[in-house]
Amino acid sequence: MATLKEVAHIAGVSIATVSRVLSNSDYPVSPQTREAILKVAEDVGYSPNRAARSLRTERSSLIGVILDNFSSQWAPIIIRGIQDVLHNSGYFTLVVNIPWEKYSQTDVVQDMLGHSVDAFVFVETWHPVSERREMLNNRPYVIVHRLFHQSDPHSIIPDEAHNSALVVKHLLKLGHKKIAYIAGDSDYFSSSQRLDAYLYTMRAAGFAIQADWIARGDWSIRSGYACAQRILAADIMPSAIVAANDGLAYGALLAVIDAGLSVPADIAIVGYDNNDISSMSNPTITTVTLPLFLMGQVAAENLLRQLQTDDCEFAEQLIPGQLIVRQSCGAPEGKDVYARDYLRATME
Amino acid sequence: MATLKEVAHIAGVSIATVSRVLSNSDYPVSPQTREAILKVAEDVGYSPNRAARSLRTERSSLIGVILDNFSSQWAPIIIRGIQDVLHNSGYFTLVVNIPWEKYSQTDVVQDMLGHSVDAFVFVETWHPVSERREMLNNRPYVIVHRLFHQSDPHSIIPDEAHNSALVVKHLLKLGHKKIAYIAGDSDYFSSSQRLDAYLYTMRAAGFAIQADWIARGDWSIRSGYACAQRILAADIMPSAIVAANDGLAYGALLAVIDAGLSVPADIAIVGYDNNDISSMSNPTITTVTLPLFLMGQVAAENLLRQLQTDDCEFAEQLIPGQLIVRQSCGAPEGKDVYARDYLRATME
DNA sequence: CTTGACACAGTAAACGTTTTCCGATAAAGT
DNA sequence: ACTTTATCGGAAAACGTTTACTGTGTCAAG
Known part of the structure; x- marks a missing residue:
């Protein structure tokens, strides 16, 4: 591997000059010398030794x-978004999955600091804020798709209020007035956000909500089934059920069908997350898709901003999702196909 | 961040000695000094500067x-297997997803070499062997779950012959003699492997194969549907269909049902890959699961062996999969539940 | 003609390790 | 008692960068 020294020797200049040209510093260098050095560097295939650079500058280009x-x-798509931005800016990522029954987050962070990473991204994971700052050695960080309640201004999360409003308004527009709701596990941030937005939008539209229209599940198909059964036994039968994710929605779908009713004729159903289940069920389920790739990109851009400026002004950033209209809500269908070519899509 | 120098100063010894103790070299150091140094290092929270170490040793502990x-x-599970082993041995991984319409593999490899990675792992991806060795600067490498035909002794791949035999023998044991086969896209290595093993096992068992029992699809549900229709129109109607993946199997399932037949009573169906689709369909589909985590682990162990010894003796390694018996083949069912709690499982 | 100011290039120190070489001490063999 | 050998510790060089400092020469302003 060629070094600065060799390039300098061939070009007949000092290594300082070569360094200045090749690390695009803004130190003045005459056009001729610059030209000559670039040519030599190209010829010998010079590539900087990151270890040496890192040792000197105390930055590693590692995140x-x-x-x-x-x-x-969600995670793989988010990571692709992150890498899409970071790789273009010359950074590499040290991606580590922590099975938290095995390693502590702190240990991994320590190890990464040993590699002097420039910054951190937490994906769908969480650590008390109070400890975080010092644990990270005051490096910039960002949390993307934070799943839990513990708030943190460095978060990039879906705009659940917007998404919920999207769903409820869609149903209202289709003429539904009696809309029931199956919430997810209350430990999760998105669960309460989605529920709150449902309540808010319904009230804002001037519709009453029966207490027995609201059930709480744990994200699973099984609990979606059970919750829907409870809702179907309500004093006033609803005409639509919104579920906090596609698993619950699919469970509800099964329950409604098992009760001898039809979807969407008798009861409309809407889910969340655009999970494969929602495009493969019969009927297919209208759902909300989260802009995961975009969230990864935004997170990375935020991080770059923190790295470039020392501006650490920060506010939680909300990214809106999109409604995917399918069969389960009775609206004219969107462009989505019945049984999406799942494997085909993942293999291409 | 504490350095060798500080530790040395506090312990009252030279940095050379500290280095020898802390990088567990086998250079003789008296027990007392060793003890003292370790204590000081612990107290000040010493953590080696990887950049400096890397600069000196020309190894980075990066893969x-x-x-x-x-x-x-498959990829995320394989990567977890890889990391499980590598992280335990003090390595970090530089995971990069290459959208190959955007970047060339060669560029990424170059960039990684700039970070002086010690070795490479290719996951489900491929590059001509002839160029590989020099492109990688003669670093050790391993290919896990190679999808294409180009053979390479450094591969860790599923033992498709074994898996196919598993499936066919299972059906033969259930009394099936007329077994049809839907193959996948012939560009893929596993496709021909699975087909060959089907043919071999059938012949070895002494059963004739009708030409119109064999159809070729492209992995998709849609093509599974079409292939099954062709097979159902065969001169001699088969009693079972083996499909090269779960997408094809699901398509076949739909076709059989649409033809007014029942699964498994009239036609048994078996798929491959233990995709979610196979556990959520009705009936659920018997399938073969690939030991992806294990494959990742094996790959990483191979790499470590290459790094430690300079022994580059290598042969393709085949990892056998397992049969998951579900409803679609008519055998008494295994412990698998009907609609696996998909989201629950992925969220825990 | 001086005096800055500026553009450009080089010298050398520093970053934190590892490791070669060398010296000192002690134990063991003659 | 003298060599040999093993055990332990230190001094110092090296890895490839970046950058503060110094030193030229040129050019414009006074």
Whole structure:
């Protein structure tokens, strides 16, 4: 591997000059010398030794990315968004999945600091804010798709209020007035956000909500089934059910069908997350898709801003999702196909 | 951040000695000094500067992991397997998803070499062997879950022959003699492997195969549907269909049902890959699961062996999968539940 | 003609390790 | 008692950068 020294020797200049040209510093260098050096560097295939550079500058062009669950339906897409931006800016990511029964987040952060990462990204994972700042050695950080309640201004999260309003307004527009709701596990941030927005939008539209129209599940198909059964036994039968994710929605779908009713004729159903289940069920389920790739990009851009300026002004950033209209709500269908070519899509 | 120098100063020894103790070299150091140094290092929270170490030793404790498709159903699990082993041995991974319409593999490899990665892992991706060795600067490498035909002794791949035999023998044991087959896209390595093993096992068992029992699809649900229709129109109607993946199997399932037949009573169906689709369909589909986590682990262990010894003796390594018996083949069912709690499982 | 100011290039120190070489002490063999 | 050998510790060089400092030469303003 060629070094500065060799390039300098061939070009007949000092290594300082070569360094200044090749690390695009703004130190003045005459056009001829610059030209000559660039040519030599190209010829010998010079590539800077990151270790040496890192040792000297105390920056590594490495960014630590920490997650709990690599195999979540969201994480890989978010990471692609992050890398899309960071790689273009010359950064590499140290992606680590922490099975938190095995390693502590703190240990991993320590190890990463040993590699002198410039910043951190937490994906769908969480650590008490009070400790975080010092734990990270005051490096910039960002949390993307924070799942839990603990608030943090460095978060990039879906705009659940907007999304919920999207869903409820869509149903209202289709003429539904009696809309029930199946909430998710209350430990999760998005769960209460989605529920709150449902309540707010309904009230803002001037519609009453029956107490027995609201059930709370734990995200699973099974609990969606159980919740829907409770809702179907309500004093006033609703004409639509909004579920806080596609698993619950699919469970509700099964329950409604098992009760001898039809979807969407008798009861409309809407889910969340655009999980594969929602495009493969029969009927397919109208749902809200989260802009995961975009969230990753935004997170990375935020991080870059923190790295470039020392401006650490920060506010939670909300990214709106999109409604995907399918069969389960009775509206004219969007462009989505019945059984999406799942494997085809993932293999291309 | 504490340095060797500080530790040395406090412990009252030279940095050379501290280095020898802290980088567990086998250079003789008296127990007392060792003890003292370790204590001081612990107290000040010493953590070695990887950049400096890397500059000196020309190793980085970094391993480059390159993939095409982060969001494939296999990749995240494989990566977790890889990291499980590598992280325990003090390595970090530089995971990069290459959208190959955007960047060239060669560029990414170059960038990684700039960070002086010690070795490479290619996940489900491919590059001509002839160029590879020099492109990688003679660093060790390993390919895990190679999808294409181009053979390479450094590959860790599923033992498709074993898996196919598993499936066919299972059906033969259930009394099926007329077994049809839907193959996948012939560009893919596993496709031909699975087909070959089907043919071999059938012949070895002494059963004839009708030409119109074999159809070729492209992995998609749609093509599974079409292939099954062709097979159902065969001169001699088969009693079972083996499909090269779960998408094809699901398509076949739909076709059989649409033809007014029942699964498994009239036709048994078996798929591959234990995709979510196979556990959510009705009936659920018997399938073969690939040991992805294990494959990642094996790959990482191979890499470590290459790094430690300079022994580059290498042979393709085949990892056998497992049969998951579900409803679609008519056998007494395994422990798998009907609609697996998909989201629950991914969120925990 | 002086005096800055500026553009450009080079010298050398520093970053934190590892490791070679060398010296000192002690134990063991003659 | 003298060599040999093993054990332990230190001094110092090196890895490839970046950058503060210094030193030229040129040019414009006074």
